[in-house]
Amino acid sequence: MSRGIDIDRGAANIRRGTHIDETSYRDKRRSFQINGRIALDMLDSGEVMEVKASSTLEKPARMQLLYYLWYLDRILDIQREGVLAYPAERKREEVSLTDENAAAVEETICGIIEVVESDTPPELEKKPYCDSCLYQDICWL
Incomplete structure (x- = not known):
């Protein structure tokens, strides 16, 4: 994203996730x-809510929600609780x-800044979710 590259x-x-996001909890x-x-x-x-199609990538989804809570707290001085929801699995986490x-959010932000400011990308490392990642064509050229 820092280089203007976005997913399809x-x-x-993405369409599935967008549909779940647009149709779940809309009245609430x-x-x-x-x-x-x-x-x-x-x-x-x-409460701040993040809706995801699947809990397969639960850690990044949780970190995304934690970033929102961190931003509200540290930048805007607004304290809120969060809810991570997986409607298709009927699962919710406070x-x-x-x-x-x-501290984990701040460490992650520092890591992102380090990668963005680097002249070269990080060492390529195959991870379990690479096969379904929408950026895989860029990494594995």
């Missing part, structure tokens, strides 16, 4: 754009921004 928004996985949440940087959903209860989670 018409890919089947509202979408907000914050500072032109973050688009998040908030439940009527005030997520809180603890000191440990905030």
Whole structure:
């Protein structure tokens, strides 16, 4: 994204995820754009919600939600709780921004900045989710 490269928004996985996001909990949440940087959903209860099609990549989904909570807390001084939801699996997880989670978010941000500012990409490493990643064509040229 930092280089202007984006995934194919018409890919089947993206369309499926978009459909689940657009049709799940729609009567109980509202979408907000914050500072032109973050688009998040908030439940009527005030919790920030992240909806995903599958829990296959639960750690990145959780980190995404934690980033939203971190941004609200550290940048905007707004404290909120979060909910990570997988409607197709009928699974929900309450997520809180603890000191440990905030440190993990900050470490991740530093790692992202390091990669973005580097003149060369990180060492290529095959991971279990590479085969279904929408960026795989770029990595494995």
